[in-house]
Amino acid sequence: MIKLYFSPGACSTASYLALEEAGADYSVERVNFAANQQQSPEYKAINPKARVPAMVTDRGVLTETPAILAFIAQSYPKAKLAPLDDAYAFAQMQAFNSYLCSTVHVAHAHKGRGTRWADDPAAIAEMKRKVPESVGACFDLIEKGFDGPWAMGGSFTVADPYLFTLSGWMEGDGLDLSRYPKVMDHRRRMQERPAVQKVMAAIAGS
């Protein structure tokens, strides 16, 4: 059975939501970031990167949200969470997920994880200052390219839980939400889904 290691508010929410949407048989375990549990020897034995998500499968541990999301879609094909029979459409979905991972999440991370790329407190403060602008530019691009109702158009895919997870950081990143009506509409549509309500309640109570 699948076991997902997650932290409330982290990008692991995307994988959590995808597992629920897939109808997967899975369990979850919270990694306590406040206690720095992700750096414990026990957790680093599971994920040497000391981050979430990490997903334990019968075959071994998977990391990296885009890889986990595609794996969930491929492992539960009846849930139709990706265009599995169309390499081009699948690649478009992967490109969207890769952009969220390597550009949007990274821009956001300069707010709270600046020590990854600098030690000087002044530099870390300067990175933090620019987050509304850099994350804002990412969501400008997403908003402009959004056809809806879902991230990839007419069909719900694993890109939707991922977008929903990262768009949940927009207020905290100081963005003016009124600039992003399509992204906000997507958020509302996601919040109406039973799987999303179930998982968000479980995370809030974890």
Next chain:
Amino acid sequence: MIKLYFSPGACSTASYLALEEAGADYSVERVNFAANQQQSPEYKAINPKARVPAMVTDRGVLTETPAILAFIAQSYPKAKLAPLDDAYAFAQMQAFNSYLCSTVHVAHAHKGRGTRWADDPAAIAEMKRKVPESVGACFDLIEKGFDGPWAMGGSFTVADPYLFTLSGWMEGDGLDLSRYPKVMDHRRRMQERPAVQKVMAAIAGS
């Protein structure tokens, strides 16, 4: 026919190499970064992100290296560039590519692209200073997890051109190459491949 937009030395080399390894029918066009051509209206009509790679297909434009690499592997299955019939092994390959994209490349980008995340010159200089440490930590993890002879073990995959491309930045990032014997061995093995020799010569002459 496929057309790849690339820039010498950029991460687009990974896609260029994968197309050649796949035996694809493709053409390439150099984007002149020195002339800031990636910001031209003509190029931004192809890729609004103003970056390389961008790959034009019969269906439309694909961006993001991990997505392009998986697409190439799926589109040319006879070349056996990914474990297409094993979702878990495919996910491990994707996790490796995602790590290269969102962590290794991002750490490297703080050397020359610091303006993405800060405006203050002192902060940009501080980011640059930390690159040997942050990129070094990434390659420590890759070196430790490397079973070889290829990135994913016994079989050559699209992860190999990607690793080869990013490991080519190690000297410029100030890393002590002697700390990474497995990654260096991988580099030498890649350089022996005819497809690699052909593409690297074409890029050098572009």
